[in-house]
Amino acid sequence: MLKNLKHEILETNVGVLLVGTMIAISIGGLVEIAPLFLIKDTVENVDGVRPYTPLELRGRDIYVREGCYLCHSQMIRPFRDEQLRYGHYSLAAESKYDHPFQWGSKRTGPDLARVGGKYSNEWHVQHLTAPRSVVPESVMPNYPWLLTTPLDYSDVEDRMRALRTTGVPYSTSQEEYQKNVKAFGEATAKMLDISHAQQNLIAQAESGNYDGDRSSISEMDALVAYLQVLGTMVDFSKIKPEDLVKYR
Ligand code: HEC
Structure with missing residues:
Protein backbone atom coordinates (compact mmCIF):
# COMPACT_ATOMS: atom_id res chain seq x y z
CA MET A 1 0.00 0.00 0.00
CA LEU A 38 9.73 13.67 33.69
CA ILE A 39 12.04 16.55 34.53
CA LYS A 40 12.02 15.79 38.28
CA ASP A 41 13.48 12.35 37.56
CA THR A 42 15.94 13.43 34.88
CA VAL A 43 17.61 16.30 36.77
CA GLU A 44 19.54 14.58 39.54
CA ASN A 45 20.70 16.35 42.66
CA VAL A 46 24.40 17.14 42.72
CA ASP A 47 26.08 18.19 45.97
CA GLY A 48 26.91 21.87 46.19
CA VAL A 49 24.29 23.21 43.81
CA ARG A 50 22.23 25.84 45.62
CA PRO A 51 19.91 28.71 44.69
CA TYR A 52 21.48 32.16 44.29
CA THR A 53 21.90 34.45 47.29
CA PRO A 54 19.86 37.69 47.10
CA LEU A 55 22.89 39.65 45.82
CA GLU A 56 23.77 37.05 43.18
CA LEU A 57 20.13 36.94 42.14
CA ARG A 58 20.06 40.70 41.55
CA GLY A 59 23.28 40.29 39.56
CA ARG A 60 21.64 37.66 37.46
CA ASP A 61 18.70 39.97 36.77
CA ILE A 62 21.14 42.66 35.61
CA TYR A 63 22.86 40.09 33.38
CA VAL A 64 19.48 39.40 31.78
CA ARG A 65 18.51 43.09 31.64
CA GLU A 66 21.74 44.04 29.86
CA GLY A 67 21.35 41.22 27.36
CA CYS A 68 24.69 39.57 28.15
CA TYR A 69 23.11 36.29 27.00
CA LEU A 70 22.96 37.65 23.46
CA CYS A 71 26.72 37.16 23.16
CA HIS A 72 27.47 34.67 25.93
CA SER A 73 26.25 31.10 26.45
CA GLN A 74 26.33 29.31 29.80
CA MET A 75 26.56 25.70 28.80
CA ILE A 76 29.76 23.77 28.26
CA ARG A 77 29.03 20.88 25.96
CA PRO A 78 30.59 17.46 26.55
CA PHE A 79 33.15 17.81 23.75
CA ARG A 80 36.89 17.64 24.24
CA ASP A 81 37.60 21.08 22.76
CA GLU A 82 34.99 22.76 24.98
CA GLN A 83 36.25 21.02 28.11
CA LEU A 84 39.85 21.98 27.36
CA ARG A 85 38.83 25.59 26.95
CA TYR A 86 36.15 26.06 29.60
CA GLY A 87 36.45 23.19 32.09
CA HIS A 88 34.13 20.38 33.05
CA TYR A 89 30.99 20.09 30.90
CA SER A 90 27.86 21.60 32.43
CA LEU A 91 25.57 19.37 34.47
CA ALA A 92 21.78 19.73 34.23
CA ALA A 93 21.66 20.26 38.00
CA GLU A 94 23.91 23.30 37.73
CA SER A 95 21.13 25.31 36.11
CA LYS A 96 18.18 23.77 37.87
CA TYR A 97 17.50 26.93 39.89
CA ASP A 98 17.88 29.20 36.84
CA HIS A 99 14.55 30.54 35.62
CA PRO A 100 14.91 31.24 32.77
CA PHE A 101 18.09 29.24 32.15
CA GLN A 102 20.94 31.07 30.43
CA TRP A 103 22.27 28.23 28.27
CA GLY A 104 22.03 30.13 25.01
CA SER A 105 23.68 29.14 21.77
CA LYS A 106 25.17 32.41 20.50
CA ARG A 107 28.82 32.79 21.31
CA THR A 108 30.14 36.14 20.15
CA GLY A 109 32.07 36.05 23.43
CA PRO A 110 33.25 32.98 25.37
CA ASP A 111 30.99 30.66 27.37
CA LEU A 112 30.58 31.92 30.93
CA ALA A 113 29.30 28.77 32.66
CA ARG A 114 32.56 28.44 34.65
CA VAL A 115 33.89 31.98 34.65
CA GLY A 116 33.57 32.17 38.47
CA GLY A 117 37.00 32.51 40.10
CA LYS A 118 38.79 32.77 36.75
CA TYR A 119 39.51 36.48 37.23
CA SER A 120 39.72 38.85 40.20
CA ASN A 121 36.88 41.19 41.10
CA GLU A 122 39.04 44.12 39.97
CA TRP A 123 39.50 42.52 36.55
CA HIS A 124 35.73 42.17 36.12
CA VAL A 125 35.09 45.77 37.16
CA GLN A 126 37.73 47.04 34.73
CA HIS A 127 36.56 44.72 31.96
CA LEU A 128 32.85 45.53 32.32
CA THR A 129 33.54 49.27 32.48
CA ALA A 130 35.86 49.28 29.46
CA PRO A 131 36.53 45.83 27.91
CA ARG A 132 39.13 47.13 25.46
CA SER A 133 41.30 48.43 28.29
CA VAL A 134 42.08 44.82 29.23
CA VAL A 135 41.39 42.92 25.97
CA PRO A 136 42.28 45.34 23.12
CA GLU A 137 40.62 43.28 20.38
CA SER A 138 37.33 42.86 22.30
CA VAL A 139 34.00 43.72 20.64
CA MET A 140 32.14 43.67 23.95
CA PRO A 141 30.23 46.91 24.75
CA ASN A 142 31.21 49.18 27.66
CA TYR A 143 28.91 49.04 30.70
CA PRO A 144 30.16 52.06 32.69
CA TRP A 145 26.80 52.77 34.35
CA LEU A 146 26.96 49.56 36.38
CA LEU A 147 29.57 51.14 38.63
CA THR A 148 27.71 54.42 39.13
CA THR A 149 24.14 53.10 39.44
CA PRO A 150 23.12 52.20 42.99
CA LEU A 151 21.60 48.73 43.17
CA ASP A 152 17.83 48.81 43.69
CA TYR A 153 17.18 45.92 46.05
CA SER A 154 13.85 47.16 47.43
CA ASP A 155 11.96 44.38 45.65
CA VAL A 156 14.42 41.53 46.13
CA GLU A 157 11.94 39.65 48.35
CA ASP A 158 9.32 39.76 45.58
CA ARG A 159 11.85 38.46 43.09
CA MET A 160 12.62 35.56 45.42
CA ARG A 161 8.93 34.88 45.94
CA ALA A 162 8.40 34.80 42.18
CA LEU A 163 11.15 32.18 41.82
CA ARG A 164 9.64 30.24 44.72
CA THR A 165 6.54 29.65 42.63
CA THR A 166 8.73 27.89 40.06
CA GLY A 167 10.14 25.57 42.73
CA VAL A 168 13.30 27.37 43.89
CA PRO A 169 13.47 26.63 47.65
CA TYR A 170 13.62 30.18 49.07
CA SER A 171 12.07 29.83 52.50
CA THR A 172 9.21 31.75 54.10
CA SER A 173 8.50 29.56 57.14
CA GLN A 174 10.58 28.03 59.92
CA GLU A 175 9.75 24.59 58.56
CA GLU A 176 11.11 25.42 55.11
CA TYR A 177 14.15 27.01 56.70
CA GLN A 178 14.91 23.79 58.58
CA LYS A 179 14.53 21.83 55.37
CA ASN A 180 17.10 24.11 53.74
CA VAL A 181 19.48 23.66 56.68
CA LYS A 182 19.35 19.93 56.03
CA ALA A 183 19.75 20.29 52.28
CA PHE A 184 22.33 23.08 52.04
CA GLY A 185 23.78 23.70 55.51
CA GLU A 186 23.02 26.55 57.88
CA ALA A 187 24.99 29.37 56.22
CA THR A 188 23.27 28.83 52.88
CA ALA A 189 19.85 28.28 54.47
CA LYS A 190 20.14 31.75 56.07
CA MET A 191 20.80 33.26 52.64
CA LEU A 192 17.70 31.58 51.22
CA ASP A 193 15.43 33.01 53.93
CA ILE A 194 13.22 35.59 52.23
CA SER A 195 12.49 37.53 55.42
CA HIS A 196 16.18 38.49 55.78
CA ALA A 197 16.90 39.02 52.09
CA GLN A 198 17.82 42.72 52.15
CA GLN A 199 19.95 42.34 55.26
CA ASN A 200 21.80 39.40 53.67
CA LEU A 201 22.26 41.25 50.40
CA ILE A 202 23.85 44.22 52.13
CA ALA A 203 26.09 41.98 54.26
CA GLN A 204 27.36 40.02 51.24
CA ALA A 205 28.01 43.18 49.20
CA GLU A 206 29.95 44.73 52.09
CA SER A 207 32.06 41.70 52.92
CA GLY A 208 32.62 40.70 49.27
CA ASN A 209 33.51 44.27 48.21
CA TYR A 210 32.99 43.24 44.59
CA ASP A 211 33.23 46.70 43.01
CA GLY A 212 36.08 47.91 45.23
CA ASP A 213 33.91 50.50 47.01
CA ARG A 214 32.43 49.52 50.35
CA SER A 215 30.59 52.79 50.90
CA SER A 216 27.65 51.92 48.64
CA ILE A 217 26.14 48.99 46.78
CA SER A 218 26.24 49.36 43.02
CA GLU A 219 24.83 47.24 40.23
CA MET A 220 28.44 46.25 39.59
CA ASP A 221 28.58 44.64 43.06
CA ALA A 222 25.65 42.40 42.18
CA LEU A 223 26.81 41.50 38.66
CA VAL A 224 30.35 40.62 39.75
CA ALA A 225 29.02 38.57 42.70
CA TYR A 226 26.94 36.64 40.16
CA LEU A 227 29.79 36.15 37.67
CA GLN A 228 32.10 34.96 40.45
CA VAL A 229 29.75 32.15 41.51
CA LEU A 230 29.12 30.80 38.01
CA GLY A 231 30.26 27.20 37.75
CA THR A 232 31.84 27.12 41.22
CA MET A 233 29.09 25.37 43.17
CA VAL A 234 30.08 21.81 42.29
CA ASP A 235 33.52 20.76 43.50
CA PHE A 236 34.67 18.58 40.62
CA SER A 237 37.86 17.58 42.39
CA LYS A 238 35.67 15.51 44.72
CA ILE A 239 33.71 13.83 41.93
CA LYS A 240 35.02 10.83 40.02
CA PRO A 241 34.08 10.68 36.32
CA GLU A 242 32.29 7.34 36.98
CA ASP A 243 29.97 9.07 39.43
CA LEU A 244 28.76 11.37 36.69
CA VAL A 245 27.74 8.67 34.28
CA LYS A 246 24.36 8.47 35.96
CA TYR A 247 23.75 12.20 35.44
CA ARG A 248 24.19 12.05 31.68
C1 HEC B 1 28.39 42.21 21.63
C2 HEC B 1 28.63 40.97 22.33
C3 HEC B 1 28.84 40.99 23.84
C4 HEC B 1 27.97 41.39 24.81
C5 HEC B 1 26.58 41.98 24.64
C6 HEC B 1 28.61 41.07 26.06
N1 HEC B 1 29.83 40.52 25.84
FE1 HEC B 1 31.10 39.80 27.27
N2 HEC B 1 32.46 39.34 25.84
C7 HEC B 1 32.27 39.51 24.50
C8 HEC B 1 33.51 39.16 23.80
C9 HEC B 1 33.74 39.22 22.31
C10 HEC B 1 34.43 38.74 24.79
C11 HEC B 1 35.89 38.26 24.59
C12 HEC B 1 36.83 39.45 24.63
C13 HEC B 1 36.88 40.07 26.00
O1 HEC B 1 37.33 39.41 26.96
O2 HEC B 1 36.43 41.23 26.15
C14 HEC B 1 33.72 38.85 26.06
C15 HEC B 1 34.27 38.48 27.29
C16 HEC B 1 33.58 38.49 28.49
C17 HEC B 1 34.10 37.98 29.73
C18 HEC B 1 35.43 37.29 29.94
C19 HEC B 1 35.25 35.80 29.67
C20 HEC B 1 36.52 35.01 29.71
O3 HEC B 1 36.43 33.81 30.04
O4 HEC B 1 37.58 35.55 29.42
C21 HEC B 1 33.13 38.19 30.68
C22 HEC B 1 33.19 37.81 32.15
C23 HEC B 1 32.03 38.85 30.02
N3 HEC B 1 32.33 39.02 28.70
C24 HEC B 1 30.88 39.25 30.67
C25 HEC B 1 29.85 39.93 30.03
C26 HEC B 1 28.71 40.47 30.74
C27 HEC B 1 28.45 40.35 32.22
C28 HEC B 1 27.92 41.09 29.80
C29 HEC B 1 26.65 41.87 30.02
C30 HEC B 1 26.75 42.99 30.96
C31 HEC B 1 28.57 40.91 28.50
N4 HEC B 1 29.73 40.21 28.70
C32 HEC B 1 28.05 41.34 27.30
C33 HEC B 1 31.14 39.95 23.86
C34 HEC B 1 30.02 40.45 24.50
Missing part, protein backbone atom coordinates in the same frame (compact mmCIF):
# COMPACT_ATOMS: atom_id res chain seq x y z
CA LEU A 2 2.84 2.37 0.91
CA LYS A 3 4.34 1.71 -2.51
CA ASN A 4 1.34 3.33 -4.17
CA LEU A 5 1.37 6.34 -1.84
CA LYS A 6 3.01 8.73 -4.26
CA HIS A 7 4.02 12.14 -3.03
CA GLU A 8 1.76 13.59 -5.66
CA ILE A 9 -1.29 12.34 -3.75
CA LEU A 10 -0.17 14.37 -0.71
CA GLU A 11 0.58 17.44 -2.73
CA THR A 12 -2.60 17.56 -4.73
CA ASN A 13 -5.02 16.71 -1.94
CA VAL A 14 -5.38 19.41 0.69
CA GLY A 15 -7.22 17.11 3.12
CA VAL A 16 -4.53 14.44 3.07
CA LEU A 17 -1.79 17.05 3.29
CA LEU A 18 -3.51 18.59 6.31
CA VAL A 19 -3.79 15.24 8.11
CA GLY A 20 -0.15 14.43 7.27
CA THR A 21 0.95 17.82 8.58
CA MET A 22 -0.99 17.34 11.81
CA ILE A 23 0.61 13.93 12.37
CA ALA A 24 4.11 15.36 11.81
CA ILE A 25 3.47 18.28 14.19
CA SER A 26 1.99 15.99 16.86
CA ILE A 27 5.04 13.76 16.87
CA GLY A 28 7.34 16.78 17.06
CA GLY A 29 5.25 18.24 19.87
CA LEU A 30 5.28 15.02 21.88
CA VAL A 31 9.04 14.70 21.59
CA GLU A 32 9.42 18.21 23.02
CA ILE A 33 6.67 18.17 25.63
CA ALA A 34 6.79 14.64 27.09
CA PRO A 35 10.26 15.02 28.72
CA LEU A 36 8.99 18.04 30.67
CA PHE A 37 6.73 15.75 32.68
